[in-house]
Amino acid sequence: MTSMTIADLTAKIKSGEVDTVVVAMTDMQGRLTGKRIHGTFFLDEVLKHGTEGCNYLLAVDVDMNTVDGYEMSSWERGYSDFALVPDMDTLRMIDWQEGAALVLADVQWLDHTDVVASPRQILRKQVKALKDAGMEAMCGTELEFVVYKDTYEEAWNKGYKNLIPVNQYNVDYSILGGSRIEPLLRRIRLSMAKAGMTVESVKGECNFGQHEIAFKYSDALSNCDNHVIYKNGAKEIASQDGYALTFMAKPNEKEGNSSHIHLSFRGLDGSMVMADDSDKEQGLSDLGRQFIAGQIAHMREMSLLFAPNINSYKRYVPGSFAPTAIRWGRDNRTCALRLVGKGASLRLENRVAGGDVNPYLAVSGIIAAGLDGIKNKMVLEPAFTGNAYASDSQRVPSSMNESLALWEGSAWVKETFGAEVQAHYANMAKIEIAAYGKAITDWELVRNFERF
Known part of the structure; x- marks a missing residue:
């Protein structure tokens, strides 16, 4: 766990010290993928509801090419979204990006069930x-x-x-x-x-x-x-x-x-x-x-x-x-x-x-x-x-x-x-x-x- 709380983040966003929250999941290759969220929008919306990303983030090669063979994600399935649910225990400042905080996300389907092939979910199990x-x-x-x-x-x-x-x-x-x-x-x-x-x-x-x-x-x-x-x-x-x-x-x-x-x-x-x-x-x-x-x-x-x-x-x-x-x-x-x-x-x-x-x-x-x-x-x-x-x-x-x-x-x-x-x-x-x-x-x- 980190020492940064939601109250700390709220105060930093209101003061202008933080204007961006990076919401990131870890893909199959161990890389961070996700979005940079405007600070106030993160507090107003993402903190409550999470955000979404295309489910091909766990079904592409290292060059981000769509590839065949994955049950969870394909053209036939329409490459729909899954949810990135912030784990606020991971919230922290990242001083190498000006005005930015970062939080890691767990990956869930839109019905709130776990995406079991997500690396973080595999470890949680x-x-x-x-x-x-x-x-x-x-x-x-x-x-x-x-x-x-x-x-x-x-x-x-x-x-x-x-x-x-x-x-x-x-x-x-x-x-x-x-x-x-x-x-x-x-x-x-x-x-x-x-x-x-x-x-x-x-x-x-x-x-x-x-x-x-x-x-x-x-x-x-x-x-x-x-x-x-x-x-x-x-x-x-x-x-x-x-x-x-x-x-x-x-x-x-x-x-x-x-x-x-x-x-x-x-x-x-x-x-x-x-x-x-x-x-x-x-x-x-x-x-x-x-x-x-x-x-x-x-x-x-x-x-x-x-x-x-x-x-x-x-x-x-x-x-x-x-x-x-x-x-x-x-x-x-x-x-x-x-x-x-x-x-x-x-x-x-x-x-x-x-x-x-x-x-x-x-x-x-x-x-x-x-x-x-x-x-x-x-x-x-x-x-x-x-x-x-x-x-x-x-x-x-x-x-x-x-x-x-x-x-x-x-x-x-x-x-x-x-x-x-x-x-x-x-x-x-x-x-x-x-x-x-x-x-x-x-x-x-x-x-x-x-x-x-």
Whole structure:
């Protein structure tokens, strides 16, 4: 939750400090879509009744093209509206847009039933299932990004070739390297703090021009809300300052952009149900072990939630700090699942997701898998030690085709998320695979233009 109330918003609109309220939902790709509403109209009408948007917002490809195969939205169904219902717990100022506040919306049909394929509704369902089991999820996401000195328009006109990274060597943990771009990073940090997020730190990363800003954990829903607002805001701020910033999973052949997800379950009373100090080796309770076992059991079939694009799978390279082996280990970055902390700080880090992830979907998957592990008292394999890249472990799917087949063929996915959600996101993958199959890439031109 944020600290801005309806009374605060009303006063700011009446004083002229706020003249615009951004009402936004999160689409399948994890992007904010919606409307900018005039402040007084928001108070007079939208606050009471919500607003509407075309239901194709959850049934288009990344280029906003209408595509076939979605049950909920099509030409045959007339591309009707659905309702964007503001969740006023998400209300906040966004100082990078003059005179603007922002509120996230849940998506409902006009008869007030949920649009079940909406990412925020998918997460709400899993949060409720966890609450019914007497627990809540605490979550933190770590997003990496690469910054270029080119503007977005310049990058587009250059075909995304020969872009100039803000650092031209590895600046992982480098104070000097971070200082080269500190004015931009500082502005992003301060703006997100004003938008209600608790900023922890910023550090350089391995790829040229790559950095990461970290925020404090919170409950699963609010953390995913913060994730999408931060991601959108960081790009808007970068654009205003003349930079291009990308969260693309694998923008070049160097290290990709990750979105490590730290998550743990707690009792509704705040109790550390996953931790047990009597376990001297790992500090895990039986429930904590079952939680991790659930992740391992379901990782492959829910990998589409962590790797939603063709490009996502190019990040999984041995020795790149992106995982290939589905194993868990204590503070072992070669594993897909890394156990860190102890007692109150004990949590599992999922290293599979990239910077292109939709956080609502990924966190939904982690909660669902953990809950299934607990319900079925799954037995956890021993912690892996050593280099998991070189092990004979089961692997993270290496392509979107493989992920799609696992997702679409999973009875557990159908039971957990529902047939409609399973079919909806299978179709999203099919659309992307078909589009990629028709594209003529630079790689093909270089290999084939003259030689054949």
